[in-house]
Amino acid sequence: MKRAAAIGFVVWAAVLAVSCRPPKARLPGTPQDRHAPFNYIGAKGMVVAAHPLAAEAGLDMLKSGGNAVDAAVATAFALNAAEPFASGIGGGGFMVVYLAATKKVTVINFREKAPAAAAPAMFRDKGEKQAEWRQERGTAVGVPGMLAGWDYALVKYGTKSLAEAAARAIEIAETGFPVSPTFSQINKDEYEKLLKNAGEGTCYLNGGIPYEPGDVFKNPELAATLRRIVREGIDIFYKGDIAPKIVAAVRAKDGIMSLQDLAAYRPVEVEPLQGTYKGYTIYAPPPPATGGLHLLQLLNIAESWPLKDWGQNSPAYIHHLSEAMRFIFADKEHYDGDPDFVAMPLARLLAKEYATEIRDKIRADKAAGTYGYGKFDPVQDKKENTTHVGVIDKDGNIVALTQSINDFFGTGIVPEGTGFLLNDHMADFSTDPDSPNAPRPNRRPVSNMGPLIMVKDGRPFLTLGSPGGTRIFPSLGQILINIVDFGMSLDEAIEAPRFFSYSADGRVRDLSVEPRIPEPTLAALRTLGHKIALKEPYDKYFGGAQGIMILRDKKILLGGADSRRDGVGAGY
Amino acid sequence: MDMHRPAEIILTILFFGLIAGSYLAAQTPPPPVFEQPLLVTSAGQSSGDAQIALQLAKRAALAATLSKTGTGKDLENQKTLVLVLGASMKGLGSAGLDTNKEKERIRELVAEAKKKNIPILAMHLGGGQRRGELTDEIINEFLPAAKMAIILKSGNQDGLFTKICKAKDIPLIEVDKSLDAVEPLKKIFKR
Numbered sequence: 001m002k003r004a005a006a007i008g009f010v011v012w013a014a015v016l017a018v019s020c021r022p023p024k025a026r027l028p029g030t031p032q033d034r035h036a037p038f039n040y041i042g043a044k045g046m047v048v049a050a051h052p053l054a055a056e057a058g059l060d061m062l063k064s065g066g067n068a069v070d071a072a073v074a075t076a077f078a079l080n081a082a083e084p085f086a087s088g089i090g091g092g093g094f095m096v097v098y099l100a101a102t103k104k105v106t107v108i109n110f111r112e113k114a115p116a117a118a119a120p121a122m123f124r125d126k127g128e129k130q131a132e133w134r135q136e137r138g139t140a141v142g143v144p145g146m147l148a149g150w151d152y153a154l155v156k157y158g159t160k161s162l163a164e165a166a167a168r169a170i171e172i173a174e175t176g177f178p179v180s181p182t183f184s185q186i187n188k189d190e191y192e193k194l195l196k197n198a199g200e201g202t203c204y205l206n207g208g209i210p211y212e213p214g215d216v217f218k219n220p221e222l223a224a225t226l227r228r229i230v231r232e233g234i235d236i237f238y239k240g241d242i243a244p245k246i247v248a249a250v251r252a253k254d255g256i257m258s259l260q261d262l263a264a265y266r267p268v269e270v271e272p273l274q275g276t277y278k279g280y281t282i283y284a285p286p287p288p289a290t291g292g293l294h295l296l297q298l299l300n301i302a303e304s305w306p307l308k309d310w311g312q313n314s315p316a317y318i319h320h321l322s323e324a325m326r327f328i329f330a331d332k333e334h335y336d337g338d339p340d341f342v343a344m345p346l347a348r349l350l351a352k353e354y355a356t357e358i359r360d361k362i363r364a365d366k367a368a369g370t371y372g373y374g375k376f377d378p379v380q381d382k383k384e385n386t387t388h389v390g391v392i393d394k395d396g397n398i399v400a401l402t403q404s405i406n407d408f409f410g411t412g413i414v415p416e417g418t419g420f421l422l423n424d425h426m427a428d429f430s431t432d433p434d435s436p437n438a439p440r441p442n443r444r445p446v447s448n449m450g451p452l453i454m455v456k457d458g459r460p461f462l463t464l465g466s467p468g469g470t471r472i473f474p475s476l477g478q479i480l481i482n483i484v485d486f487g488m489s490l491d492e493a494i495e496a497p498r499f500f501s502y503s504a505d506g507r508v509r510d511l512s513v514e515p516r517i518p519e520p521t522l523a524a525l526r527t528l529g530h531k532i533a534l535k536e537p538y539d540k541y542f543g544g545a546q547g548i549m550i551l552r553d554k555k556i557l558l559g560g561a562d563s564r565r566d567g568v569g570a571g572y
Numbered sequence: 573m574d575m576h577r578p579a580e581i582i583l584t585i586l587f588f589g590l591i592a593g594s595y596l597a598a599q600t601p602p603p604p605v606f607e608q609p610l611l612v613t614s615a616g617q618s619s620g621d622a623q624i625a626l627q628l629a630k631r632a633a634l635a636a637t638l639s640k641t642g643t644g645k646d647l648e649n650q651k652t653l654v655l656v657l658g659a660s661m662k663g664l665g666s667a668g669l670d671t672n673k674e675k676e677r678i679r680e681l682v683a684e685a686k687k688k689n690i691p692i693l694a695m696h697l698g699g700g701q702r703r704g705e706l707t708d709e710i711i712n713e714f715l716p717a718a719k720m721a722i723i724l725k726s727g728n729q730d731g732l733f734t735k736i737c738k739a740k741d742i743p744l745i746e747v748d749k750s751l752d753a754v755e756p757l758k759k760i761f762k763r
Binding site for chain 2: 192
């Protein structure tokens with residue numbers, strides 16, 4: 001009898017242990033060496049995202065009959081639960097949609113807006129403390145656009161309800177999951193901010209201390225918030241019970257957002273920006289998302305250089321591209337702003353002739369050292385944030401979605417009882433009141449995001465995007481050149497060593513490199529006048545790109561996901 | 573197992589007892605060697621890790637102050653220096669330091685501690701993710717100056733800490749999680 005009872009207890013305990021275990025993604029195997037190039041394969045559909053649980057949420061949506069927009073929104077919701085430090089309903093983003101039936105490309109802009117009380121000198125006036133006011137105080141919070149954008153996309157281009165899209169996110173937030181080394185490291189990096197703004201008792205800390213890899217992260221308050229949103233509609237966030245909690249949290253930290261700001265928020269649908277590179281056409285969001293604009297500038301400049309002859313990541317290649325980046329950053333400082341309020345010379349910036357003008361200024365034997373326009377405050381070089389989602393469905397519809405709460409864990413401010421983090425996208429405004437990107441009422445701050453869809457001979461070939469702040473367009477440019485000029489497979493192109501440089505105030509800044517670029521190459525670059533800054537071998541400083549390539553001749557989809565973060569692909 | 577062979581049973585118990593005993597001995601902190609108050613600083617500007625060290629010290633009821641970019645002057649009235657090892661490019665940038673300046677700062681701090689006879693406790697709380705070329709340079713240069721080290725096990729998978737500590741006769745305490753460092757901290761500081 002005793003023996004039977006003991007066996008019964010063991011069986012019960014085993015069942016309990018299994019049933020209580022946090023969910024693990026059921027995706028097919030990923031490579032043992034996470035950095036080894038690995039292309040995920042699909043035939044009908046594919047999702048790439050920065051967390052396995054999110055990619056799985058998107059894949060399940062595709063398999064259950066949802067289209068690419070449904071799957072992208074399901075993935076985006078799931079990222080709020082599984083990768084909460086990079087994006088969520090307290091932030092905003094840009095979605096590029098390719099509609100296979102009409103071959104139309106459209107862009108949904110749900111970037112945050114400045115509150116109506118914003119003023120051009122609001123950060124400059126804070127003097128030495130301005131970084132804190134731009135990133136960690138209530139003044140850092142832009143009016144969130146994420147939910148409005150997802151809802152707009154679902155209603156106009158999706159087939160599923162908000163409840164269906166959010167279901168997996170709710171499950172993940174409620175049940176929890178073991179955190180990855182990436183999550184743990186970011187949690188440690190942002191510990192001070194979380195302690196200060198979210199407090200020791202927040203779910204974003206584990207008993208007041210950052211999570212270690214393997215610790216289970218749960219967010220029941222987020223699950224409850226999402227449940228309310230899907231039950232009562234997104235108005236509860238913008239006009240209902242959640243809105244006062246957002247405003248109270250922002251104002252408790254000296255912010256300026258009002259209930260009217262939230263109630264007035266609307267996403268907008270716009271025409272994509274368009275450009276070409278060696279026979280490919282690239283579609284990306286227009287400003288205030290500037291990743292696509294500057295990527296096209298970079299590719300225009302590089303188009304007539306003998307890249308193949310120089311060789312990938314050769315001294316000549318890195319030197320010329322770095323110089324091009326520096327000239328582009330000079331333009332960025334000078335022109336970038338919200339086109340609803342500021343006239344930007346987009347046609348000129350995108351013209352091949354203008355690229356030739358810049359190309360002519362770049363010398364083969366040394367770095368120029370000064371880069372023209374440095375009129376406004378220097379570009380900031382510090383962010384490693386944001387997240388990117390790519391989806392293709394069985395009908396050939398495509399979504400490229402980049403979304404963010406800006407710095408990792410945003411401001412660290414969590415409206416009471418809601419479980420979501422508020423963005424610090426006001427930091428993307430300039431501190432210079434005369435800049436076209438100065439904070440002003442209801443303006444959208446300039447963004448570095450650049451989700452893109454690339455088309456060859458009228459048919460989609462690739463979708464790609466990345467986080468990484470100012471490194472977004474340089475990283476996307478290197479990946480595209482790796483594919484187009486150097487014939488690399490998608491993930492090989494993503495994992496290849498990266499570099500980045502910029503100019504600020506018209507002056508040259510360091511050339512940051514992953515040290516997988518060999519020392520003789522770096523030595524040659526030093527002789528050309530570049531000051532080298534070594535990063536980690538696979539540094540998330542350079543972003544975390546995800547992409548999907550369509551190989552029509554083989555009738556397969558290749559998913560590439562960056563090992564600099566926790567990117568994975570999921571195809572079927 | 574044949575339960576009628578007591579000698580074998582005793583030997584087995586002794587064998588496992590010995591293993592358990594050695595394990596416990598390796599994990600048991602030595603008697604208190606440090607005094608309060610203590611100054612916590614980062615060596616490499618992984619400022620989150622330094623903040624964790626401060627929290628752990630507080631939970632161990634120790635009188636601790638954090639100065640991420642502390643100098644020799646900050647050692648005034650301090651009786652222990654806690655060096656939290658770990659490089660962060662982001663942290664260095666935020667502090668307006670480059671690698672050389674940061675190393676210089678730590679060298680000056682360590683020299684001042686030596687001059688004032690202030691013992692150093694080294695901590696590494698970033699785990700495997702907080703290892704890399706620059707962090708390893710910092711570990712190699714500054715860990716030998718420590719009187720004791722507390723580290724996350726996951727940061728010592730290649731045995732770098734074990735190797736240095738063994739060579740320099742530095743007691744090494746490895747913990748699975750940051751919070752597990754509270755108990756050893758309680759024991760190695762005099763009350």
